[in-house]
Amino acid sequence: MKMSIMKKVFEEAKDALFLIEVTKCIKKNKAASELAETYPFTLEKVLDIAKGEGCMLHSTMEKCLDCEVKADWDQAAFPLILEDLKGRQEQFSGSYTVIDLHTSLLSIRRLAVQDRLQQVIQNKRLIEYVNQAHENERRALSQELHDGLAQSIYSLMLETRQLKWQDQSEVLSTKLQKIDEDFFALLGEVKQLAIDLRPTALDDLGLIPAVETLLHRLTETTGLALHFIPMIENKRFPDSVETITYRVVQESVMNSVKHAAVEELWVTLSEQNGHVVLTVRDHGKGFDFQKVKENSQGLGLLNMQERAESIGGRLSVHSEKAEGTTVTLWLPIQGEVVQ
Template identity: 75%
Template sequence: MEKKGLELLFEEASDALFLIEKDRCMKQNKSALELEQHFSIHLNKILDIAQGKGCMLHSTMENCLDCEVKADWDQRAFPIVLETTSGKQEQFSGSYSQLDSNKSLLSIRRVATEDRLQQMIQNKRLIEYVNQAHENERRALSQELHDGLAQSIYSLMLETRQLKWNTQTNDFNEKLQRIDEDFVSLLNEVKQLAVDLRPAALDDLGLIPAIEALLYRYRETTGIEIHFIPVVPNRRFADSLETITYRVLQESVMNSVKYADVDELWVTLSERENHLVLTVRDHGKGFDLQTVNEHSQGLGLLHMQERAESINGHLEIHSEKGEGTTIILRLPIGLEGIK
């Protein structure tokens, strides 16, 4: 009777249960059969993970070694990813128990999609993006130094050498004036590079003057009319809050300039319920957020979200094709956030 009760408990369990003997499935319950109807179950790989031979990112220990996922895992609750028949991936939690020297029990249950391990994978993806972004920035800076500054300096060097042998020519003063103008232009290039790397106005004057300087530069270089409406007093905030607000604005405006096909933008900065709120709005092409997130260009949006979440903030993105895009950044000010 007790045996029948255990068998009934096994059959009716909500978890998918697999009775394993010598690495082969000898019996499975109803939930396991239902799971196999919708997902591809590679039992050998799951058992490798259960027995410590890999993790959800790496199916073998040779690849896994001691990665951050494996370090946070044990046999009582380890993460696995299963793929549906249509190719969609979903996250599950597995549990593995040794019943005797020959038999063991594998349990699989569905877990919430936004648990800690999924966040870890997202962070791993973000780290790869950030590293790539840093490399792209270094490449762009290197190119700018080589093609811009280096070439300008070389041209000036040739011009000054020519003056050394032509001091008596009639156009000597005119050439000297031109060299002086070129030096001024070169100095402006150096200053612009410094601003792109880290705006001095953000450190010296604060967030609102830095935003005004940034948007003025965008107006001059793109011809787009950008309306800035600050509804907060010009005061200082925490370094992290000012930097994140500035960088998210920078990314948002550049996305509108590149992809929205607009000639006008609206930027507002306000304070609501002890939060600093930045809004960037355009009436451009718009886009499908889900489609963008599935491709590499969605990593820029992910990067903005991660910046906001790093100080317990929140980023909202509203966009429809043909209706434009609105980005709303909310960052907590807090008493500790005021300089």
């Protein structure tokens, strides 16, 4: 009688339940069958994630490089992203329980309604931030043009007009030399402004040379030791992948420069399972990520997350006070699903 009740509870449970023996599913309930039909997935992959041998960002813990998913792993509630037959993605929560030496139970459920509502609220906040960020960028560009380029051009206009009243050739030669130097400096301002808006190296040479150029320039201006370790060959990726990766490097490094009080940091770039994987790591002051996300200081991080998710990617930030910060970006090269 007791076994019959347990069997009925198992079959009628709303969560998708998979009874596992070693690595094979020996029994699943109705919800599990429906889930597998709607969201085809590889059970072995989910079991790797459930057992902590992989994570939602990396295929194995060897590739995980101590990311925050590994550090905060909880078999009682771990995240999953599954894709249905039409290519639409949905978030799930998994649970893994060891029953005995050979048997375990895997449970998968959709995110609770309140979690979905929280996601909707966050998405609206991100949209508002993106709109505001565009306005801030326009305002900064306008101020740069007015206070920088416009003032420099006006100054050169005054200098050239004064040449009409110069009779002495030596004075005229000195004035022309000064104007030539000012024009050279103005040209540098224009080039730097263009690079900030859109780095030409990214369009002409690709991701790795663009990142190398960016880090070299930041080393010269900040004095930090920036170690770039590209573990992939220099080749072209989709424009969106290159642009997002470059901007995440730019934002992450500047965050470390401004807030982490570090003298060096490490940037690595690799390709894993059809994805470009970027990590930016420092050993600085660290911070409370949740608290930062709740105020305006976290808008840059939210912007990076929004950019990654816009092409099916994922960005994570793991930070501990006095231990440093690691930013990990995972982008599909040709539309693969991040799991």
